[in-house]
Amino acid sequence: MTDRPLKQIHLAAHFPGVNNTTVWSDPASGSHIEFDSFRHLAETAERGKFDFFFLAEGLRLRENKGRIHDLDVVGRPESITVLNALAAVTTRLGLAATVNATFNEPYELARRFASLDHLSGGRAAWNVVTSSDAFTGENFRRGGYLDRADRYTRAAEFVQLAREFWDGGEETVRHQGPQFDVEGRLSLPRPPQGHPVVIQAGDSDEGREFAAATADVVFSRHSTLADGQAFHADVKRRLAAYGRKPDELKIMPGVTFTLGDTDAEAAELAAETRRAQVGAPTAIAFLEQVWGIDLSDHDPDGPLPAVDPDPGSALAQGRVRIGDPLAIAAKWRTLATEKKLTSRELVIEVTGRQSFIGSPATVAEQIDFFVQNDAADGFILVPHLTPGGLDTFVDRVVPLLQERGVFRTDYSGTTLREHLGLPLPGRR
Amino acid sequence: MPRPLHLSAALDSPGHVDAGHYAALARLAERAALDFVTLDDSFTPEPRRPDALATLARIAPLTERVGLVPTVTTTHTEPFHTSISVNTLDWVSRGRAGWLVGVSATEAEAKAFGRRPTAPADALWAEAADAAEVAARLWDSWEDDAEIRDAATGRFIDRDKLHYIDFEGAHFSVRGPSITPRPPQGRPVVAVPVTAADLAPDASPGGRARVSTAIRYADVVLLDAPDHTARLTAATELRLRAGEHLRILARTEAALPDAAAVERLLAELAATGAGVDGFHLVPADPGRDLAALAERVVPILRARGLFRAGYAGRTLRDHLGLARPASRYAAGPAAATDSAGPAALAEVTR
Ligand SMILES: Cc1cc2nc3c(=O)[nH]c(=O)nc-3n(C[C@H](O)[C@H](O)[C@H](O)COP(=O)(O)O)c2cc1C
Numbered sequence: 069m070t071d072r073p074l075k076q077i078h079l080a081a082h083f084p085g086v087n088n089t090t091v092w093s094d095p096a097s098g099s100h101i102e103f104d105s106f107r108h109l110a111e112t113a114e115r116g117k118f119d120f121f122f123l124a125e126g127l128r129l130r131e132n133k134g135r136i137h138d139l140d141v142v143g144r145p146e147s148i149t150v151l152n153a154l155a156a157v158t159t160r161l162g163l164a165a166t167v168n169a170t171f172n173e174p175y176e177l178a179r180r181f182a183s184l185d186h187l188s189g190g191r192a193a194w195n196v197v198t199s200s201d202a203f204t205g206e207n208f209r210r211g212g213y214l215d216r217a218d219r220y221t222r223a224a225e226f227v228q229l230a231r232e233f234w235d236g237g238e239e240t241v242r243h244q245g246p247q248f249d250v251e252g253r254l255s256l257p258r259p260p261q262g263h264p265v266v267i268q269a270g271d272s273d274e275g276r277e278f279a280a281a282t283a284d285v286v287f288s289r290h291s292t293l294a295d296g297q298a299f300h301a302d303v304k305r306r307l308a309a310y311g312r313k314p315d316e317l318k319i320m321p322g323v324t325f326t327l328g329d330t331d332a333e334a335a336e337l338a339a340e341t342r343r344a345q346v347g348a349p350t351a352i353a354f355l356e357q358v359w360g361i362d363l364s365d366h367d368p369d370g371p372l373p374a375v376d377p378d379p380g381s382a383l384a385q386g387r388v389r390i391g392d393p394l395a396i397a398a399k400w401r402t403l404a405t406e407k408k409l410t411s412r413e414l415v416i417e418v419t420g421r422q423s424f425i426g427s428p429a430t431v432a433e434q435i436d437f438f439v440q441n442d443a444a445d446g447f448i449l450v451p452h453l454t455p456g457g458l459d460t461f462v463d464r465v466v467p468l469l470q471e472r473g474v475f476r477t478d479y480s481g482t483t484l485r486e487h488l489g490l491p492l493p494g495r496r
Numbered sequence: 497m498p499r500p501l502h503l504s505a506a507l508d509s510p511g512h513v514d515a516g517h518y519a520a521l522a523r524l525a526e527r528a529a530l531d532f533v534t535l536d537d538s539f540t541p542e543p544r545r546p547d548a549l550a551t552l553a554r555i556a557p558l559t560e561r562v563g564l565v566p567t568v569t570t571t572h573t574e575p576f577h578t579s580i581s582v583n584t585l586d587w588v589s590r591g592r593a594g595w596l597v598g599v600s601a602t603e604a605e606a607k608a609f610g611r612r613p614t615a616p617a618d619a620l621w622a623e624a625a626d627a628a629e630v631a632a633r634l635w636d637s638w639e640d641d642a643e644i645r646d647a648a649t650g651r652f653i654d655r656d657k658l659h660y661i662d663f664e665g666a667h668f669s670v671r672g673p674s675i676t677p678r679p680p681q682g683r684p685v686v687a688v689p690v691t692a693a694d695l696a697p698d699a700s701p702g703g704r705a706r707v708s709t710a711i712r713y714a715d716v717v718l719l720d721a722p723d724h725t726a727r728l729t730a731a732t733e734l735r736l737r738a739g740e741h742l743r744i745l746a747r748t749e750a751a752l753p754d755a756a757a758v759e760r761l762l763a764e765l766a767a768t769g770a771g772v773d774g775f776h777l778v779p780a781d782p783g784r785d786l787a788a789l790a791e792r793v794v795p796i797l798r799a800r801g802l803f804r805a806g807y808a809g810r811t812l813r814d815h816l817g818l819a820r821p822a823s824r825y826a827a828g829p830a831a832a833t834d835s836a837g838p839a840a841l842a843e844v845t846r
Pocket of ligand 1: 123
């Protein structure tokens with residue numbers, strides 16, 4: 069490790085999402101839907117020489133107890149359309165949209181990403197997600213037809229087919245596979261990047277294998293040092309089987325951050341933010357997700373519910389599944405007893421993601437340490453305020469990373485592939 | 497008072513995939529203060545062009561007033577995606593989005609998706625009507641004041657102001673609500689292309705279905721008629737069946753290489769008694785012809801008092817003189833006046 073040249077850090081800006089990470093009650097919180105908010109964050113990220121700007125997706129509003137979840141930000145635009153508009157007000161920043169492979173068709177989506185890549189001069193990226201739930205399917209022609217076991221089968225063939233369409237140029241693509249039987253040619257030349265960058269965000273064994281076989285970037289949840297290192301090693305190890313080098317796949321965990329003039333001030337601000345993120349109603353709603361029962365009478369400032377969760381419940385809809393509710397409840401009870409936590413404090417404790425908290429110098433040092441020690445190749449930063457949540461990071465942390473020689477002082481290329489150090493893919 | 501003249505233009509430029517080209521054209525259209533520009537689309541490999549809605553989103557921040565109306569087809573696309581994409585175009589353009597409804601009738605397009613065979617035109621347009629219904633319900637599914645940010649109760653939205661749309665049709669069902677809040681215009685402008693032959697007594701089933709879709713859902717009809725008589729007959733019939741709110745723009749070729757061509761177009765645009773509200777100009781050479789339009793045609797129309805001096809409003813609805821509709825789901829008197837007129841209701845056959 070000591071002889072190795074310093075790794076260059078990759079950074080992305082995540083537009084604040086429709087979950088409780090995003091604090092909407094702060095007076096500084098602006099619109100989550102007006103274009104100016106997207107523009108502000110994208111322009112800030114580009115000022116900070118970030119690799120890309122990132123939009124998540126959810127194709128059905130989340131529900132709790134059969135009603136629309138109303139405690140977090142609700143509502144967002146269609147990602148690819150916003151990114152095309154952002155391409156007009158930025159010149160180098162990569163533009164990444166999360167789009168579901170289950171509720172789209174390869175020809176149409178390949179064409180939409182090829183269009184974005186042309187219209188942005190080679191800056192498009194597609195975060196391939198694979199949820200297959202019937203709940204979301206109620207908004208679509210196909211419904212919830214996809215078995216969970218088939219989600220990556222479809223996604224893998226989907227991405228392969230999209231790449232065939234991108235490569236197609238003047239030739240008609242003829243594809244017959246288990247999922248798709250199609251024949252066509254896009255109305256566009258090969259995209260400037262050859263293939264728009266493919267990002268993957270699943271975590272299961274199949275998800276990791278899919279990433280190793282297919283993706284250019286992994287967006288992971290493994291953001292603590294040890295967890296990140298284990299994930300990094302596991303996914304990079306899988307690459308050789310596909311004839312790929314470790315460099316050809318960048319691992320970028322999602323992280324939040326809180327900056328202060330001093331570490332102590334930052335810690336205080338971070339604790340305040342956590343309390344704003346997990347108000348009493350949010351704590352109860354979170355417990356209901358796991359317990360699967362109505363807990364509206366439960367005291368958030370008292371101990372965890374005495375009853376056991378109902379594992380078969382469909383109370384909470386439209387969220388990524390959490391795991392075995394009984395096991396989770398048992399683990400939390402132990403934790404709450406050990407640390408003497410109320411229900412709300414417990415939720416604050418267990419829903420905290422890896423967060424870089426400190427003065428700009430501390431945060432720059434931590435980020436660099438994580439990357440040099442292979443817990444990540446960079447980070448997708450998730451600000452908790454729209455649209456100004458990245459301003460201080462760009463003004464105060466980025467210059468320190470640049471001084472350390474681990475982050476670009478300017479873009480050296482024009483395409484996202486160039487920012488990520490990924491080769492132009494050959495035509496198959 | 498004479499009805500104000502409405503002008504729009506097609507930006508279609510086969511072979512161009514660069515944003516700069518389309519931005520330059522849209523700026524010319526904006527200089528001429530046109531109501532809107534259109535960009536056609538399909539899933540055929542020719543002509544060479546990028547996705548139309550993407551292209552107009554790309555140029556939205558580079559323009560300020562001109563309406564942006566892409567073709568989005570309904571045969572292979574998910575209605576949910578269409579609704580949120582047009583909605584988002586409205587957000588990124590601050591209320592300038594429209595949707596030119598189209599269908600995909602070709603074998604090549606069916607094979608590119610590999611999901612269903614081609615269908616006859618009447619079935620495709622009936623499905624397009626369903627897609628328009630779903631899009632409009634989804635736009636309405638968030639009431640305008642649904643976002644409340646009530647710190648006291650911790651609620652970001654008033655969920656009683658979000659509505660399931662529960663659409664069930666022959667081809668799809670959609671539960672809702674939209675994931676995207678109500679667009680700035682309430683409902684972006686819906687345009688449908690119609691030919692005079694579609695309205696003739698011997699119209700094809702596809703033509704009739706297209707007219708039904710237009711009558712029920714269109715704010716604007718782009719009317720293609722071979723001559724003035726056919727145009728007047730078709731426009732009169734359309735207005736009778738759809739009501740006064742419909743804006744009918746006659747498709748007019750606009751090749752403007754020289755002064756004589758400019759004179760001919762001026763004579764055409766100034767002719768009264770054609771029964772239409774204005775024109776949809778289809779340039780032969782968009783760069784040349786839109787420049788001629790902005791520099792030579794529109795100034796003369798203005799000098800003659802036939803066309804407005806500039807934009808009075810901000811949104812495409814403003815330009816077209818169309819009111820912003822209330823959400824159909826909103827309680828109260830505003831919603832009651834929002835239903836389609838009796839003429840339109842008579843068209844509902846399904
Ligand atoms: C960091 C991260 C972010 C994700 N973001 C989204 C998203 O924006 N939209 C979505 O539909 N799914 C999202 N997912 C879900 C995954 O794409 C995937 O569908 C899910 O994790 C199930 O796959 P798995 O079993 O391999 O984990 C995300 C997952 C992770 C780990």
